[in-house]
Amino acid sequence: MTGGSVDVALLAYGGPETPAQVAPFLERLMGRVPDAATVAAVKERYALIGGASPLPGITVRQARALQGRLTRDLPGPVRVRPGFLYGEPSVTDCVRALDAAQVVALPMSPFSSRLTSGRYRAGLAAAEDRAAGGAGRDIPLLEGWHASRGFVGAVSRRIAEALDGSDAREWAVLFTAHSVPVETVAAGDPYVEQLRQTAAKLTRRIAAGGSRFGFQSKGRGGGEWTEPEADAVARDLAGEGWKKILVVPVGFVSENVETLYDLDVVLRGHIEDLGMEYRRTRPPNDSPQFIEALAAVVTAHLAERPATPADRAENLPADG
Known part of the structure; x- marks a missing residue:
């Protein structure tokens, strides 16, 4: 396994955390301004489950727990930050705040599909587009862990x-x-x-x-x-x-x-x-078993990745 610092972008769809966020969330999801009837119908659904989506908060907890687990598993500094396709922080904001020697993206869907992982890949490409202020990195998306x-x-x-x-x-x-x-x-x-x-x-x-x-x-x-x-x-x-x-x-x-x-x-x-x-059944959410599974996906990828010049530079002595 290579050394150096590691940043993980934990990517999810997102969801409205207050009734006021329903319309903006739908606009991002649909790619257009939703009509009033659609907004009202969706708000009614959220009202029946407590008024908001629990997904953003769960994703934040998953990120914190995964960072703690990877900190124990990896030799260098680790950061895990959430990013949402249709919420805040956006995928772009999440990714551009990460600057470790190794940056990877982990989608909160174990299944590969152009409707899920395909959208995450597009979000990563947009975030890294040099013409739009990105760093031009090729950030790997760690997908397809459905059978792990x-x-x-x-x-x-x-x-x-x-x-x-x-x-x-x-x-x-x-x-x-x-x-x-x-x-x-x-x-x-x-x-x-x-x-x-x-x-x-x-x-x-x-x-x-x-x-x-x-x-x-x-x-x-x-x-x-x-x-x-x-x-x-x-x-x-x-x-x-x-x-x-x-x-x-x-x-x-x-x-x-x-x-x-x-x-x-x-x-x-x-x-x-x-x-x-x-x-x-409850979904895995931030259960210890699921966090361990996510950590295994990340560490397996890092173990297969050869050291880069950035990795080697980070591991030089301070006066080197």
């Missing part, structure tokens, strides 16, 4: 916590993740295949009665989206005689409106209307 032992173990721990004290064989597990346009998958996007790989690894670790996969939070833009939808899978499970469903939002590493509203309000209502019991 650490991530799978962190989600497995959440499943075990949710089923603690229950007969796991009585529960059908419903893995969920955000739906994407079918055309994205048809173009070779690895997102769905990576989700299946993760779900398969998790299924081998748990003792539940059965497992299925369903997509949630389909976009409003029309067109075909990945199926089956989670509510349709729940309907099938009810038809098979299941009475209890444990929902595992494997596509999300932090609580957000899509877990707290789309699942805990909308999907829960659907499942209970079918006469079944609803239970959901």
